[in-house]
Amino acid sequence: MDIFLLEAVVNGILLGGVLALLALGLNLIFGVIDVVWIAYAELVMCGMYAIYWLYAVHGVPLFLAAPMAIVFVAILGMLVHKLIISPILGSAPINQLLATGGLLFFLQSFATLLFGADFRNIGLRLPIIEIGDLFISFARLMAFSVALLGMVVLWLFLKRTYVGTAIRAIAQDREIMVLMGVDPKRVYLITSALGGGLAGLASALLVLQYDVHPFIGLSFGPITFMICVLGGLGSMIGGFVAAFIMSQIISVGGFYTSIELSYVLAFLLFIVMIFVRPQGLFGVKS
């Protein structure tokens, strides 16, 4: 196999880890609260700026800055739910999507106001690992491993704890769970914080690889939605598999054509898939 192609495949797998993490957070919110946070990737952008601000501007060590950013974005997630989603939870679902679209504009331009439109880098040089002729960026490898770890922890939380069980139950049946003594408001708030926390974790992993700028959300926001739907709502495994399919299309497709065309391919696949299999790869037909 061509060494460059192999590198594209490996990079695709590594990218898939972070995309899976993002899709998981979105899937959680989509599945449990039944809203689409169009501004989800912008929350990641907020986390990246938080780390940039803490680490590069104020010299807070990275191992402290990263958890702080995660908590910060988790709180943002709760605020999004409290201030924007919960007042219109009863209205048409599309209104909630559009309200978070307003948030998208707000966060983008607020970031521009605070930091300007420049590309910012935290200025950390991480080593490149050499395996044979293969060059792998350490930042990507770490992002992949931490993303996997984060997903396992979340999976254990959802499966093994009482709150986790309540969250899964709400996702399955909204009406009955209220009768079983689960407070949906509390579950929604916890889910939003979890979703935000996952975005925060993703931001900590992405800031090591990419420059942060106000519009970075647009470069991986749409693909995250596609992965989330492609995997099937509420199906964590489906989202996981879909993330790796999409990341391979982007990475290997980008190797053969151009990065834009590989995204075009990924989006076209999504459109076709939603017609052929609207419940997603691993979703159950309702």
Add this chain to the structure above:
Amino acid sequence: MKIAWTLLGAALLLPPFLPISEYTLHILILVLLWAFVYTAWTIMGRFGLVSLGHGAFLGLGTYATALLWNHWGLTPWLGLPLGIATAVLVALVIGYPCSRFKVVGHYFALVTLALTEVVRLSIVAWRDVTGGSLGMTPDLVPANSLMALQFTRITWYWVALGVWAVGLVIWHRVDRSMTRSAMDAISDDETAAAAVGIDVTRQKLTVTIISAALTALGGGLIGQYQMYLNPETMAGVGVSLQIVFAAISGGMYVILGPTVGAVLTIVLQEFLRVLFGTHFIGAAPTIYGIMLILFIIFMPTGICGVVAERMRRKRA
């Protein structure tokens, strides 16, 4: 009501004769052209077909017109219809399966979102021809050339005004048609509508095609007026959301709603730009974003919707 319309019409005939600056006239033209696009969006948006894909139709209309002109010297009089035809074709290819497989709500929004990104990324990827992210400029000819569809500002005002008025007439015709009743029934309950004999797919495609065609026309004209095309501002998620938001904040259930949305967003943007200059880049969209959230929470029918409701109550 008739008097109000006559007064509005008369007032809109005045600007070219008034001693107003080129800049003011420019803003008026932009408002009219974008109002036309926003109006086109509401023709399907008001029936719950919330499309985030209108950036695609806008992009196809603009780029088809400009590319055919620059590369083959084809007059926009043929380029525009070709752009519109392409947009309609794409709308059919996406709209037909969406209707057949009952892709609605969130899923419809996401499919159309993917569509708009496909168009934007294709324009960027085809950079040898389209100029990619740097954008492109239609080849210039001396102004007021009917053949090249390049006019002086005053002529553009008349063109914009005429197109905008046609947009309103079409909106009104749809509003009074059987399609409107059928679409209202479909957006309430699709299965029930089908059960009483409404051809759901046909009705949905009708409004989709009208909306896509008008949007492509509006896009083509905006490109011709600005004489600069950019994939970020004429295709993609950004402009799609801009269309949706302006239409919603103005009010998508009232004929003048999208126009009010256009006035509001463009004037606010220009006002803040003049006020802050280049000091606070991003101030305008920040305020804009907050406004949108508040609108959707407290005023989902938009400004015109609230005003119309008040007037109805007063009369009753």
